[in-house]
Amino acid sequence: MKDSVFKVLTNKKIAKNTYEMTLRGDVSDISAPGQFVNVKLDGFYLRRPISVCNVEGDVLTLIYKAVGRGTELMAEMTGGEELLTLTGLGNGYDTKKSGDKPLLVGGGAGVPPMYLLCRELVKEGKHPTVILGFGSSDEVFYEDEFKALGAEVIVTTVDGSYGIKGFVTDAFSGLSPTYFYTCGPEPMLKAVYDKSECSGSFSFEERMGCGFGACMGCSCKTKYGNKRICRDGPVLEKEEIIW
């Protein structure tokens, strides 16, 4: 874990309420896909936890939804802003578990961490399939970026305005993955849990205080005891989850 200043390079809207921000800074403590950073914003006491979408050189990419006052403030940034950021938070995904044909399932704000994960899996010579789930066509992002990594990409929208109509699990038929990785809203995680036949990793979201395991604000019960989403997670294994 490191606390350092990142400088905003670019910040652009890529879908409805969805922004892609690139920042330059010390990324040396980011050690796995699925980790998150905790960003300090002027005028707010607690930091904003945002999952890591990509790291290239010393450039960090974050994709976030402007859903509250904090993220709305981020959406207004134009570049040059300096943000105090804690990096290297959370356990992240373990790519060693993937097998040859992992399935990556991201829903909405759960899509971004799938990107770095997909990149790493491809780099390791694996053949990931990615399901990206959104509400509607205007919310869709990163389909081409995932394709450019060499992954098989399936998009679903709840209203059917783009890709397969329905939820991410409606795209499961015919797929026989060796392992799966997922991130998204909890009802989606539960649906993936119920429909999936192989083992997998689930990334959870919770309101956090500190983001590094001190405050016990984001605790959950697992079959292996109480865990802190921020420190022992956000990624939990299928076998340990209690719904």
Added chain:
Amino acid sequence: MVNTKVTLCGVEIDNPIIPASGTFGFGYEFAELYDINVLGSLSFKGTTLEPRFGNPTPRIAECPEGMLNAVGLQNPGVDKVKECELPKLREVFHKPVMANVSGFSEYEYVTTVEKLDSEPDIAWFEVNISCPNVHGGGMSFGTSCQSAEAITRAVRRVTKKPLIIKLSPNVTDIVSIAKACEAGGADGISLINTLLGMRIDLKKRRPILANTTGGYSGPAVLPVAVRMVYQVYDAVKIPLVGMGGVSRAEDVIEFMLAGATAVEVGAANLVDPFASKKIIDELPLVMEKYGIKNLSEIIGGAH
């Protein structure tokens, strides 16, 4: 050279900075970030007789200049604390430790203290009768003079170590409660615990916290805490540990001028994991700025 040493209930510490219970775990996670032996002491995570998961989530909410928490005393229980947590703390921290204990009955407070009393690293007990996030315990003991004195008296019987009672600000008259604790045999008073608060999610039109209410902490509560330390200092003879929104060395000086012998740092540790260390690093400079040679000389200096 300035002197930052203070003596809290007969125990000398290198400086008055103590991370507050519930914001520093059992120390060892912060020890990965910096040498926590720079601290005066630390007050470990509130420990109860039985293991507790605490309240359902969400447990945290953003506030102006602060936060709400409704963790609800999550801890592994006193036996696990002795068996697992304290040995890990001992590896990284070689100074006197403050044991924060809580309970849901007099029996639980007493038994928890009894079980911890033999731990050589524990220099003080900080008895939390002020947690706003649990029902039928915690704060309910700290909101009447009778129960505050009764708990103090009961715990007093089972330990010879300095006994500090942590008070709630959610009372009509904190002075009378502090006096009741002193009458019950307390060696010190720590104050304040969090202020009972609440936030509502505008989209869902429901409370943000699953527990509905939570404890408000952070810089916003500092003036309330300073006022209470100032009032209690006038009313009791035992030393005070001041806390509430401390985030800079200047705040430490302010609490000490109000009457605190030592100062706890709480929420600041959560937004900046290095906060306690930074305050300690800044303290000598700020002392020089205000012409303070011996920190212990300013205790109660504003009276």
